[in-house]
Amino acid sequence: MRQVLSPVGLTVDLVVVAQGHVLLVRRGRPPFLGRLALPGGFVERGERLAAAARRECQEETGLLPRRLVPAGAYGEPGRDPRGRVVSFVFRCELSGAVPAVRGGDDARDALWVPIARALRLRLAFDHDRILREVIGAGRRPGAAAPPSRRGRASRARR
Numbered sequence: 001m002r003q004v005l006s007p008v009g010l011t012v013d014l015v016v017v018a019q020g021h022v023l024l025v026r027r028g029r030p031p032f033l034g035r036l037a038l039p040g041g042f043v044e045r046g047e048r049l050a051a052a053a054r055r056e057c058q059e060e061t062g063l064l065p066r067r068l069v070p071a072g073a074y075g076e077p078g079r080d081p082r083g084r085v086v087s088f089v090f091r092c093e094l095s096g097a098v099p100a101v102r103g104g105d106d107a108r109d110a111l112w113v114p115i116a117r118a119l120r121l122r123l124a125f126d127h128d129r130i131l132r133e134v135i136g137a138g139r140r141p142g143a144a145a146p147p148s149r150r151g152r153a154s155r156a157r158r
Contacts, residue, residue, distance in 0.1 A: 009085040012053040013040035013074075013127065015134040016065060018094035021112040022131065023101060024123070025060050028108035031081045032124035038131065039107070040087065053090045060107035063099055065092040071134045079126045087125075091134055 015038060016023035024036045039060045043052040050068050058064045068090040075086035103109040113121070115135060122128055 006084070008075075009080070009083060010043045011040055011085055011087040012043060012049055012056060013038045013087050013089045013130060014053050014057050014065065014068070014092060015071060015089065015131060016057065016063070016092045016094065017115070017135070018096075018098045018112065020115055021098055022115050022118045022135070023057075023061060023063070024111055024113050024118065025103060025107035026109040026111070027106070027124055028103070029106045034108070035124040036113075036121060037124035038089075038127045039110070041106070043088075049088050050090065053088075057092075059105040060103065061101040061110035062104060063101050063110075065090075065094075068092050072130075074126060074130055076126065087130075089130055089134060 014023070023039060025039050027033055027035050027037050039057045040053070041056040041060070043049060047055075053068055054065060069092070071089045071091040073086060073088050075084075077084060079085065079087075098112050101110040101112065119128075119132060119135065123131065
């Protein structure tokens with residue numbers, strides 16, 4: 001019997017941290033026009049996830065992140081009003097001075113927001129949840145994420 005696959009979009013999102021700040025973009029297109037969000041977007045056909053994350057970050061902010069650490073997958077039905085979309089999230093911690101960023105592509109603006117303030121914002125999609133979970137409500141910014149347990153990661157990160 002042939003299995004029919006349901007259409008599911010695949011995106012990448014990034015939690016980029018530098019000197020106690022997190023990188024956000026102001027959306028320039030619907031959905032959530034004008035709302036702050038994590039940088040990210042759709043993975044292109046044949047593109048690797050990390051390559052898509054780097055491309056999207058560079059297009060939307062002018063920043064090309066080097067070291068990306070997988071931080072989870074989010075696929076709760078209804079998280080995107082355009083349809084079923086699963087997002088693979090990467091974390092990137094920058095050392096040194098906070099680099100200059102600029103909005104580009106479908107991001108009207110790019111800006112660094114203090115982490116404590118960003119955790120109180122209502123971001124587009126489920127990005128406020130992603131930010132809380134990746135940053136860790138009780139962990140100091142810059143601390144290593146706890147090791148994931150096999151079998152629990154997929155259930156805990158949805």
